[in-house]
Amino acid sequence: MKNRQGVFVGERFDPFRRVGIYVPGGTAPLVSTAIMTCTLAQTAGVPEIVAVTPAAKDGTVHPALLAALSLCGATEIYRVGGAQAIAALALGTKSIAPAAKLFGPGNAYVVEAKRQAVGLCAIDLLPGPSEVLVIADEFAHPEWIAADLLAQSEHGHGSISVLLTPSATLLDAVAAAVKTQAAQSSRPEHLAEALESALLVQVRDLDEAIALANAFAAEHVSVATRDPGEVARELITTGAIFLGGISPVVGGDFLAGPSHELPTGGAGKSFAGLTVDQFQRRTSVVRFDEDSLRKSLPYLRTFSEIEGLDAHGRSAEIRLPKAAKPAKRRKK
DSSP: OBOTTOOEEEEEEEEOSEEEEEOOOSSSOOHHHHHHHHHHHHHHTOSEEEEEEOOOTTSOOOHHHHHHHHHTTOSEEEEOOHHHHHHHHHHOOSSSOOOSEEEOOOOHHHHHHHHHHBTTBEEOOOOOSOEEEEEEOTTSOHHHHHHHHHHHHTTOTTOEEEEEESOHHHHHHHHHHHHHHHTTOSOHHHHHHHHTTOEEEEOSSHHHHHHHHHHHTOSEEEEESSSHHHHHTTOOSOSEEEESTTSOHHHIIIIIOSOSOOOOTTGGGTOOOOOGGGGEEEEEEEEOOHHHHHHHHHHHHHHHHHHTOHHHHHHHHTTSOOOOOOOOOOOO
């Protein structure tokens, strides 16, 4: 576009040439994470998509995860996990070239490593152990709420599950449903560890629940109330909102998107979830011509004088031809 002085101003978006994507795989092969990260990089046009994932104890990577990474655009795949994988992507090794930007969720060590890598490279956001916060009233289904709390707790250590409700009856029913459903899990050790930090909280009213949710800034917030839209309008720090008890959080984890990579640990107050544009960098483009520079010159001079940077003003003036002086008359 052109600004008021007629200067051509624009933006150019170019894909990063090389990105690194961390895909958890130690306790569960997160095929969904491969899909919800690599496909975005591929769509953005990134030519080098480097995936790192921890191997199992026998040194192998689950074939479904390898297939997903390949199909979703990964150009390189390395069997390395934890903070050392982030270090490899940020600093480079003999076998892994450094990346310009790092993506992907991980445990607390992975998240801290990404935080410390800032400056060596860019990072997407800070997606750590899974979080779910449910806001519910007396109209909610306790079995559905318990299922959502357990689903996120299934990720194990560091995962946080919270229920906020003004209904004591619902709170007790959810507690009982959690106990019943946990007994049916195929990952009891992971559930037990995560459920140690689970919180079922009775609040005064939904307004207090909303205030607490905004302060906590959870990765996922499920709104299981009579009017979920009214509550959701007041939520301004969460990664993803699931409207109505019928909307399972797992729907966003596996399918709905746009990406399940979301901020955790309170980072939702300043970060949003992963989107395609984060795989691109923006460059400003500016083009003057003589007319637009002349119209801009008074403003450039004023700023130069105020800031005491006379060379700045001179660098603009020197580009404009000086007005022709009137010719002197010859003496007779």
